[in-house]
Amino acid sequence: MKIDPIHQFNIEPLFTIGHIGNQTIAFTNSSLYMLVAVAIISLLMLASGAQLIPGRLQSVAEISYEFVASTIRSTAGAEGMKFFPLIFSLFMFICVSNLVGIIPYTFTVSSHLIVTVGLALLVFFTVLIYGVAKNGLKFFSIFVPHGVPGYILPLVMFIEILSFFLRPVSHSIRLFANMLAGHIALKVFAGFVAMLGFSLGAIGWVGGVLPLALTVALYALEILVAFLQAYVFAILTCIYLNDAIHPGH
Amino acid sequence: MAESHGGAKGPAAGAHTEADGGHHGGGFPPFESSTFASQLVSLAIFFVLLYVIVSKLALPKVGGAIEARQNKIEGDLAEAQALKDQSEAALKAYEGELASARSRAQAIGNESRDKANAQADAERKALEEQLAAKLAEAEKTIASTRTTAMSNVRGIAADAAGQIVQQLTGVIPDAASVNAAVDASLKG
Numbered sequence: 001m002k003i004d005p006i007h008q009f010n011i012e013p014l015f016t017i018g019h020i021g022n023q024t025i026a027f028t029n030s031s032l033y034m035l036v037a038v039a040i041i042s043l044l045m046l047a048s049g050a051q052l053i054p055g056r057l058q059s060v061a062e063i064s065y066e067f068v069a070s071t072i073r074s075t076a077g078a079e080g081m082k083f084f085p086l087i088f089s090l091f092m093f094i095c096v097s098n099l100v101g102i103i104p105y106t107f108t109v110s111s112h113l114i115v116t117v118g119l120a121l122l123v124f125f126t127v128l129i130y131g132v133a134k135n136g137l138k139f140f141s142i143f144v145p146h147g148v149p150g151y152i153l154p155l156v157m158f159i160e161i162l163s164f165f166l167r168p169v170s171h172s173i174r175l176f177a178n179m180l181a182g183h184i185a186l187k188v189f190a191g192f193v194a195m196l197g198f199s200l201g202a203i204g205w206v207g208g209v210l211p212l213a214l215t216v217a218l219y220a221l222e223i224l225v226a227f228l229q230a231y232v233f234a235i236l237t238c239i240y241l242n243d244a245i246h247p248g249h
Numbered sequence: 250m251a252e253s254h255g256g257a258k259g260p261a262a263g264a265h266t267e268a269d270g271g272h273h274g275g276g277f278p279p280f281e282s283s284t285f286a287s288q289l290v291s292l293a294i295f296f297v298l299l300y301v302i303v304s305k306l307a308l309p310k311v312g313g314a315i316e317a318r319q320n321k322i323e324g325d326l327a328e329a330q331a332l333k334d335q336s337e338a339a340l341k342a343y344e345g346e347l348a349s350a351r352s353r354a355q356a357i358g359n360e361s362r363d364k365a366n367a368q369a370d371a372e373r374k375a376l377e378e379q380l381a382a383k384l385a386e387a388e389k390t391i392a393s394t395r396t397t398a399m400s401n402v403r404g405i406a407a408d409a410a411g412q413i414v415q416q417l418t419g420v421i422p423d424a425a426s427v428n429a430a431v432d433a434s435l436k437g
Binding site for chain 1: 290303307314
């Protein structure tokens with residue numbers, strides 16, 4: 001019995017959409033789960049009614065709304081509400097696809113680096129373009145911290161610029177690595193239960209209780225991580241956008 | 250994707266432990282660049298779709314519901330405040346009315362008492378005057394009666410003295426000297 005914790009990340013083309021150059025563009029299982037996430041979010045937000053006294057579904061929709069709105073207000077100020085649809089879309093997309101992905105036998109969209117890189121670059125270029133468009137060259141004052149002595153300023157500026165351009169890297173890898181590692185760990189522990197049982201018989205099944213308990217605990221943790229990583233992604237987006245809105249340190 | 254050993258039907262429901270069939274050459278799926286274009290295109294399509302749904306439909310709807318509720322609550326609170334103010338004003342008006350009525354009642358009471366007092370005084374005074382007049386008249390009558398009686402007493406005394414002198418002496422006294430003697434003894 002062999003545990004293959006990587007298999008769950010396979011991309012399976014379902015049908016071909018078209019070609020770009022020599023690349024085949026396919027509708028894959030990943031595309032399907034993106035569609036599922038979009039459908040769930042739309043259903044939650046649109047089909048939940050707009051009553052004066054909200055029902056359960058409407059409460060969830062309104063809590064999501066208020067949660068993201070207050071996150072933006074506290075990190076990027078009232079001006080950050082310009083980006084409310086973007087941040088709300090990012091948060092809900094990552095949160096819902098992560099939570100869907102944690103159901104056994106499903107696929108996790110954000111366990112692929114290319115997806116998280118796509119989202120992180122979207123944020124990066126939004127910050128860069130909006131920052132320059134709104135503040136002009138003053139935007140680049142975020143690289144020049146106040147109160148730094150002149151002789152180490154070049155070094156500090158170098159570090160600031162480097163960290164600015166490394167933002168999409170850390171932003172994307174944090175989400176990707178968390179989801180990937182969590183799913184691999186879950187798979188390894190859960191597979192261990194079956195492996196013990198099938199190879200050692202009765203003793204193995206009894207011995208499998210321990211990894212099973214660990215799997216349950218890990219599963220709970222992964223539910224937390226699924227939400228938390230979406231929140232971290234959204235709040236970092238807010239912080240980066242805050243630089244574009246208020247470039248003074 | 251071939252499952253190698255009849256699948257894992259173990260109690261660990263969360264696990265699916267199919268062995269890799271080797272379709273992807275044992276590579277690590279997240280780093281297989283041949284799938285990048287497909288994923289990026291689907292991500293672009295679905296994220297733009299989501300963004301449009303969220304910005305055009307979902308957020309206005311949910312935000313509108315929240316705002317409507319907020320407005321309703323604020324309106325209700327304002328209305329409650331207005332009603333409270335109204336009832337307080339009514340209470341104040343009632344209390345003012347009550348106080349003025351009370352003071353008016355007091356004034357009326359005072360006035361009527363004063364009037365009654367004055368009337369009673371006047372009546373008493375009139376009665377007293379009447380009584381005083383009657384008393385004075387009665388005194389006058391008594392005095393005249395006494396004077397008359399006194400003058401009769403003098404005549405009777407003079408007659409009696411004349412008779413007594415006549416009986417004792419046999420001489421009829423002269424009336425003038427008898428009168429003078431009576432007067433002297435009456436004065437005496």
